[in-house]
Amino acid sequence: MxxxxxxxxxxxxxxxLRPEVAEVVLRAFQLPGNASSVHAEGRAARAAIERAREQVARLVGTRAKNVVFTSGGTEAANLVLTPGFRRLGQNGAVKLLVGATEHPCVLSGHRFPAASVEIIPVDSNGILDLTWLEAHLQKAGDELALVTIQLANNEIGVLQPVAEAARLVHEHGGLIHTDAVQAAGRIPFGMAELGVDVLTLSAHKIGGPKGIGAVVLASDQFEIAEKLIRGGGQEKGFRAGTENVAAVAGFGAAAEIALASxxxxxxxxxxxxxxxxxxxxxxxxxxxxxxxxxxxxxxxxxxxxxxxxxxxxxxxxxxxxxxxxxxxxxxxxxxxxxxxxxxxxxxxxxxxxxxxxxxxxxxxxxxxxxxxxxxxxxxxxxxxxxxxxx
The missing domain is CATH 3.90.1150.10 (Aspartate Aminotransferase, domain 1)
Incomplete structure (x- = not known):
């Protein structure tokens, strides 16, 4: 053949890669400026990034200021799945409750000690056991729970009851992350509808470039104590390093196309x-x-x-x-x-x-x-x- x-x-x-996205990426590659520079060339690069931030935010129904670009879904998950991710002013020990069928970037990429991690079981259809989750949230006591549940499984496509889980988590004062890499652009959802505190995305699942992803926060009331990449103040201080303008622009274009159709x-x-x-x-x-x-x-x-x-x-x-x-x-x-x-x-x-x-x-x-x-x-x-x- x-x-x-x-x-x-x-x-x-x-x-x-979608042909329309490839055109956007190529044009952005030709922008000479650094997005942190104040001259016209820098401002043009910054404008491309901020347009993409708005496009990605619309895909998941949130505000652009809550989008932080990373090198992909794996880095995004590694960044937020840490004991240092919490609401502003929140203190105390943190434990991680993680779904048994999560992607390896979550199961192996989190930054919690093994003693602070518990696995949420699933049934024969791959659906998380919410009764188990509620019981363990109740047992947590004063300990803060960070729960991570994949919105859609990459291997079998099964959707998880994330909104129901989020309600339980918040009733017990915890935080919830969802890996939305496979779901974004394939099923309609919004952050408010899901009720999650943070979600993570990747462009190359929706016809965007490889090597670009995002952390999307529910608001500006969260902090991450242990950053993965430290340096300058890019991406609101969450992720240092000169932005990959072409990949970011391509992510935005792919998000806009996916949302429209x-x-x-x-x-x-x-x-x-x-x-x-x-x-x-x-x-x-x-x-x-x-x-x-x-x-x-x-x-x-x-x-x-x-x-x-x-x-x-x-x-x-x-x-x-x-x-x-x-x-x-x-x-x-x-x-x-x-x-x-x-x-x-x-x-x-x-x-x-x-x-x-x-x-x-x-x-x-x-x-x-x-x-x-x-x-x-x-x-x-x-x-x-x-x-x-x-």
Whole structure:
């Protein structure tokens, strides 16, 4: 299959850069000034950053002054998940309550000592146990709880009851962060509606550039005692360093485009996702769709076919011109066991075969057709192998 015919269905890993965004990035690259300089060139760079700040703020329904740009979603999560993140004037010990299915940038990137961390369990659909959460918030006593819950899971697309969790957290005087990297630009939400104190974002999931993200605070009444990057006073003192003007401008452009087409695009992707799921079930009646009983992102399908290993399937799909991902994290090209599936209690043999189809702005009906054709070939080979072994 020619390169031009390849079918890219891995938008949860990275969504290709939108052409309109690429134009914005290129123009911003040509701005000569440092955004901290007072001359005309510096002011032009500053204007590009502040426009982007407004665009990103609108995507999540907040004010521009609450947006802090970082190098990506990982840095954003590392920055806020620290005992030093709190409301102004708040004192006392802090503990971290973290969802079992969180992204590694949260599970491994927080800055709490192990003794101050507790894991919130999930059910078989990947939904957090709010009863457990409430009981542990009550047990915290005078200790401040910082709770972090992913709005949408990157592996299986399951949405978490963040607004309900936020209500419980605030009833007990705690703080709540949500990793909204996968949800932003794919489902409508606002910070006030969610009730969270802080959320984190990344541009490259919505057709923006890689290497740019944001911390978005609910107000200016929060502080972070231990900054990650110290130096000048950029980004309101939360994150030092000369701003990446081109990447910031691209993030803003991608956010504006995503917001303008949010409802329509969600419906379009849901229809394509559902068609892909229908085709998988037709081709492999014994296929298992992970998280099927939960509310999911409209663009994400995670499935397993008994007997089909993810590592083998990914290679076969790639040779057929279709780019997918496994439901588990990859490191150095090796498919690893998924902590998400383990937390859900998915049988290990089945978990080793979970594949993820994730759609985005560039996905077409023809892409789904080509995926189904490739799936038939891959599964057909599996079934033939099973028949000869019988």
């Amino acid at each position: 020619a390169a031009s015919q390849r079918t890219y269905l891995d938008h949860n890993a990275t969504s290709p 949010l409802e329509q695009e969600a419906g379009r992707l849901r229809a394509l996702r559902d068609e892909a799921e229908t085709q998988v079930r037709r081709i492999a009646p014994d296929a298992v769709v992970v998280g099927a009983q939960a509310e999911r992102l409209p663009n994400t399908l995670a499935f397993a076919i008994p007997g089909l290993k993810a590592e083998t399937a990914l290679i076969a799909f790639d040779l057929a011109g279709v780019a997918l991902s496994s439901g588990s994290a990859c490191s150095s090209g090796k498919v690893k066991r998924s902590h998400v599936l383990d937390a859900m209690g998915v049988e290990p043999a089945l978990g080793e075969g979970v594949l993820r189809v994730s759609l985005g702005w560039s996905t077409t009906k023809e892409d789904v057709i080509r995926f189904a054709e490739a799936c038939e070939r891959v599964v057909g080979t599996l079934y033939k192998r099973k028949a000869s072994a019988a």
